[in-house]
Amino acid sequence: MSGALSHIRVLDLSRVLAGPWCGQILGDLGAEVIKVERPGTGDDTRHWGPPYLKDQQGENTSEAAYYLAANRNKQSLTLDFTQPEGPRIIRELVAQCDVLLENFKVGGLAAYGLDYKSLKAINPRLIYCSITGFGRDGPYAQRAGYDFMIQGLGGLMSLTGRAEGEEGAGPVKVGVALTDILTGLYATVGVLAALNHREQSGVGQHVELALLDVQVACLANQAMNYLTTGVAPKRMGNAHPNIVPYQDFPTADGDIILTVGNDGQFRKFAEVAGHPEWADDPRFASNKARVAHRKELVPMIRQVTVFRTTAEWVALLEQAGVPCGPINDLAQVFADPQVQARGMRVDIPHPLAGTVPQVASPIRLSESPVAYRSAPPLLGEHSAALLQRLLGIDEGQLEALRGAGVI
Secondary structure (H helix, E strand, O other): OOOOOOOOEEEEOOOOOHHHHHHHHHHHOOOEEEEEEOOOOOOHHHHOOOOEEEOOOOOEEEEEHHHHOOOOOOEEEEOOOOOOHHHHHHHHHHOOOOEEEEOOOOOOOHHHOOOHHHHHHHOOOOEEEEEEOOOOOOOOOOOOOOHHHHHHHOOHHHOOOOOOOOOOOOOOOOOOOHHHHHHHHHHHHHHHHHHHHHHHHOOOEEEEEEHHHHHHHOOHHHHHHHHHHOOOOOOOOOOOOOOOOEEEEEOOOOEEEEEOOOHHHHHHHHHHOOOHHHHHOOOOOOHHHHHHOHHHHHHHHHHHHOOOOHHHHHHHHHHHOOOEEOOOOHHHHHHOHHHHHOOOEEEEEEOOOEEEEEEOOOOOOOOOOOOOOOOOOOOOOOHHHHHHHHHOOOHHHHHHHHHOOOO
């Protein structure tokens, strides 16, 4: 079966994570994605190692694990923008593409005639998606933006980490580049919306994403906690500002996460914990009361949870219908029977390593399923084939372009 986007061709000029993440999602959904990279160096993340993918003899290949996370289902075309032939080839490709992704600084592509206004004149149906740190306007528009600094500037780090006064207190970033990932997801939504609009109107449009905008938008309930009260939320470690108990607790051999979402679940938990009276105590009978009295309740729970192992608690609480779970490292994650049953690891043939492991897409479509057609490409792996197939460039012209360092 063909993918949902098998009729779409994407020119991906982005690098690092947010843009490539969007391109990979579109590729997973069936789109033909052409990844344009700098000759000789390519995407920055190709060099963000170790670790690197290992070959069948256990030796490092040239492919960094970071790069491999966001670039499957793409073809690699190396092209030098700084030479006149480079932008000319891009413009010729744009005439045959549906979507262009880019994450250059504001105005960075205008110098090469590759800005939206210029390319719209070539292809009025083009969906041109720009990702920047701060957007096209505002006092920070010319600044470069990176995930870590946006997590800080955008408020996420003010909410992440142990509470003030606790050992190890202080702001902490999320363990993955979550702002980049979320921006890639929002970019995908924007591109799909623009494609749907084009189906009705016949015209393309400019889709714009800014890392800071996305980070602020994804503050979700914490943003509303501030906007409705005027009081900025503080770091609370693993505790939840609006629900109790909703955090980690120590067990006899590790930790368990309790996510008690309503009063009925709390009553069941209290019974399993051997303290049914907690559910009738006015201080704890409702979530509102538990939030007000968390400093009393949480230590009481901690004194109980340490007497059973994590596995014992999970078994007992699951049987009682109380949401809970362990805190797994990544080895435990990929060994988890549910993760394995859902096929969250896939292996794709790779020219240097035999196969390359990948984290599967979480999208499940019944009629046009995700497909893993190709591994993240080697640098420039498809340059000649793409230029011959799409632009009719012959072998002599390819040699001239190679000799000039254009490709």
